[in-house]
Amino acid sequence: MDWAESAEAIEGVDELLASVGLGHGHRRMLAGSWVGGERRAKAAPGASQGKTGRVFGAGIEVVRAPGWERYRWLRHGFSSRAGGVSSVYAVGAAGELNLGWTKEDDPANVEENRRLFLAEVGGVGMEFVGLRQVHSGMVRVIERQVGLVRDEVFVGGLQTKDGRAVLRGDGLMTDVPGVMLGVQVADCVPVLVADIRRRAVAAFHAGWRGTLARIVERGIGRMRLRYGSHPEDMVAVVGPAIGACCYSVGEEVRSEFESQFSYAPELFSEVYDSDPVRERYPLLFMTARAPGHSNIGPQIHLDLWEANRRQLLDARLKPKRITVVGECTACARVGGAHRYFSHRGESGFAGRMMAMVGIANQNGESA
Numbered sequence: 190m191d192w193a194e195s196a197e198a199i200e201g202v203d204e205l206l207a208s209v210g211l212g213h214g215h216r217r218m219l220a221g222s223w224v225g226g227e228r229r230a231k232a233a234p235g236a237s238q239g240k241t242g243r244v245f246g247a248g249i250e251v252v253r254a255p256g257w258e259r260y261r262w263l264r265h266g267f268s269s270r271a272g273g274v275s276s277v278y279a280v281g282a283a284g285e286l287n288l289g290w291t292k293e294d295d296p297a298n299v300e301e302n303r304r305l306f307l308a309e310v311g312g313v314g315m316e317f318v319g320l321r322q323v324h325s326g327m328v329r330v331i332e333r334q335v336g337l338v339r340d341e342v343f344v345g346g347l348q349t350k351d352g353r354a355v356l357r358g359d360g361l362m363t364d365v366p367g368v369m370l371g372v373q374v375a376d377c378v379p380v381l382v383a384d385i386r387r388r389a390v391a392a393f394h395a396g397w398r399g400t401l402a403r404i405v406e407r408g409i410g411r412m413r414l415r416y417g418s419h420p421e422d423m424v425a426v427v428g429p430a431i432g433a434c435c436y437s438v439g440e441e442v443r444s445e446f447e448s449q450f451s452y453a454p455e456l457f458s459e460v461y462d463s464d465p466v467r468e469r470y471p472l473l474f475m476t477a478r479a480p481g482h483s484n485i486g487p488q489i490h491l492d493l494w495e496a497n498r499r500q501l502l503d504a505r506l507k508p509k510r511i512t513v514v515g516e517c518t519a520c521a522r523v524g525g526a527h528r529y530f531s532h533r534g535e536s537g538f539a540g541r542m543m544a545m546v547g548i549a550n551q552n553g554e555s556a
């Protein structure tokens with residue numbers, strides 16, 4: 190199958206690889222932040238034997254939006270750190286599922302992890318397309334290109350021979366069966382969208398800069414133009430990402446959001462650090478914005494889950510068709526161990542998760 194990025198001009202936002210970090214605001218997890226999403230864990234079919242004799246590749250988790258399984262052509266999922274063959278970020282003995290080409294990890298591990306996760310998501314035989322993510326509002330369209338040789342277009346155009354993404358941007362959309370779109374995250378918000386009537390899908394990577402650039406809202410606008418999608422036919426899921434519990438930002442971030450969004454005050458909360466009880470249970474003390482009354486300045490926390498949900502609503506999606514997984518990558522734990530990789534939670538030394546979405550090859554079968 191042959192395809193290429195469309196030549197359509199895309200207005201970019203500044204290319205910013207800037208750090209996500211504006212002060213370290215790690216907080217303990219409060220119980221009960223899990224509000225949706227379906228979780229599944231099982232041994233990966235491709236589980237392999239590692240150098241030490243341990244069995245790797247087992248226990249890969251796929252976090253899914255409830256109800257999406259009814260669309261048999263649709264493939265999607267969010268990874269956690271569970272399973273896989275990486276060990277560089279691991280505390281325990283089990284392998285982990287680092288899906289990003291980080292400088293610390295062996296590329297062979299990443300390649301194997303990607304293969305394992307693609308299989309778990311039901312994408313065996315599908316072509317994976319990723320991005321060189323730059324915290325922008327750029328969305329790329331992946332389409333079939335007739336009359337071009339696949340290797341020229343795909344390998345030469347969208348991915349290098351060793352699997353590195355070529356396209357820059359932070360959103361992908363396609364209506365081509367057999368393509369699996371992926372964005373990688375380690376606190377930023379992954380958002381997946383599907384038009385269930387016209388069979389088109391999109392994946393977005395939304396940190397605060399991408400959210401500010403309205404990548405989700407704009408991306409859905411482009412789906413409407415490109416595919417004739419109607420918002421009432423769309424489903425969306427906001428995946429695991431850093432929550433308001435842990436995401437402290439600078440005042441300048443709040444100012445930027447206030448200049449862009451009328452609902453900005455609803456996205457920010459102030460957390461006071463002075464009191465050990467407050468330190469321990471920050472959510473109990475989050476207040477609506479009430480500036481200028483504290484001796485010790487509050488930390489400002491941003492709710493990126495809600496910010497992206499609001500963009501989906503502004504794009505006219507139906508509220509009941511939007512799922513917010515609601516799990517914080519910085520503080521969610523399972524059995525005492527971090528469930529996700531977190532740039533904030535691990536002070537920058539972290540692997541990457543991935544969110545994938547795609548349209549299965551015909552008959553819902555893998556090629």
Ligand SMILES: [Zn+2]
Nearest residue numbers: 434435517520
């Ligand atoms: Zn948290």
